[in-house]
Amino acid sequence: MADQVITRFAPSPTGFLHIGGARTALFNWLFARHAGGKMLLRIEDTDRERSTDAAIAAILDGLTWLGLRWDGEVIHQFQRASRHREIAEQLLAAGKAYYCYATPQELDDMRAKARAGGRAPRYDGRWRDRSPSEAPPGVKPVIRLKAPQTGETVLDDQVQGRVAWANENLDDLVLLRSDGTPTYMLAVVVDDHDMGVTHIIRGDDHLTNAARQMQIYQALDWQMPIMAHIPLIHGADGAKLSKRHGALGIDAYRAMGYLPAALRNYLVRLGWSHGDKEFFTTEAMIETFDLAHVGRSPARFDFLKLENMNGHYLRASRNEDLVAALVETWPHLPDRNDMPRTLDARQQAKLLAAMPGLKERAKTLLELRDGAAFLFAARPLALDDHAASILEGGGRAHLAHLLPRLADLRQWTPAATEAVVRNYAEEMNLKLGQVAQPLRAALTGRATSPGIFEVFDVLGREESLGRLQDQLP
């Protein structure tokens, strides 16, 4: 199994799983699936200050909701600290790393001076060739990599192509902090190696890191995984996705009523393409996904297109599945006090009955739910003078033909029938004349209007009917 592809998704649990991370996970997942390999999940929690359990939970939950299953146990980087330290010391013993006693203050000054002088703010290597015997008292050293100072570090990236850095532009990075904990650079390299990762697919904000990590691989004489740095996702204004244009957690997308499959489809098309094809089933995605067709320019996130795509998925979904999805998503949707908090079997059945028409005019589960509001509205609706005045409008002539048929069909009195229709019009925010068309369609069996009989059924319930009749002249 030496040839098995192993990818990994390695988020740091300092916040929620954002959309860019979700896409990175998706690409890793697709690539692994395509190759019949595995995607591992590693939580990069070496920053103890900022890592939280809540963030870890949110990440796992987000991935699960998106349908991206990782393989094997979740690996927590922090638990591997002793292994990282061991490697740092091994490097030290081999003369590939050294103790550096420069204080944080000293480093700040160094960087400030470099910037002022128009040079890159890099560590100047002042302890690189000094003997530890010169160490100042009371300063705990860090361990730095003795990186090559000449030549270049060349990365063959699957997405970015050949990228080269002059080694003089790369400084001696810290491997082990003065408190003995590993830095991210070291931990990533050691973990990816130990986990047998064959392909690293991550955001291109890591591109420069790749060069530095490459130097660690070389010092260790380890084989480099294949790298693929994918472009970042930007906000609508082209700038990096940040809080101000709602750098949203993946759970926010659930709360907005997007279907996981639709979001996956939208995300995979952000930066990757397969000719003109827009829609992919999960199977097709796995089948056709490749690194070769990942673009190199950043993509802007477009909610309108996501919404459109979600609408397609909604309409293509089976009614039963939508009811199930709605029931599952219900608690995540924003509250509405005119809606039940949970749906009982009867309400679900009602939803199912109304679904064919409902899903035609919704783009998200949220719209679907709001569109179904009439099913759960309190009965009877209040009738007012305004409704009565609408009744005087031009639509009446048409309705005059239809009402008797409805009355006949429902076994209602003419007056009750008219009240019901009037109520329906008001509730659907329609002029009375506009009711004629859906009503006719419903009566003739061409039910283009959603659940119109469902509405009538609700409105026409015995008790409501009685009260409605009381209100009629």
Add this chain to the structure above:
RNA sequence: GCGCCCAUCGUCUAGCGGUCCAGGACGUCGCCCUUUCACGGCGAAAACACGGGUUCGAGUCCCGUUGGGCGCGCCA
């Protein structure tokens, strides 16, 4: 400031030297369907950032300019 990456319609993108007076999708606009709202159908406007090369021929290759982005921590 230094390093690296990027650059086709408003947006996502196809395009891997000729088949591109540039194709698809979202959005926009118009028409049709429908006496509602949607859905659906048809159609339109809309792009190769700029300047130099290379070549018989460049959206496609090279260089530069401009404009974006990322990185430059004892954060990840």
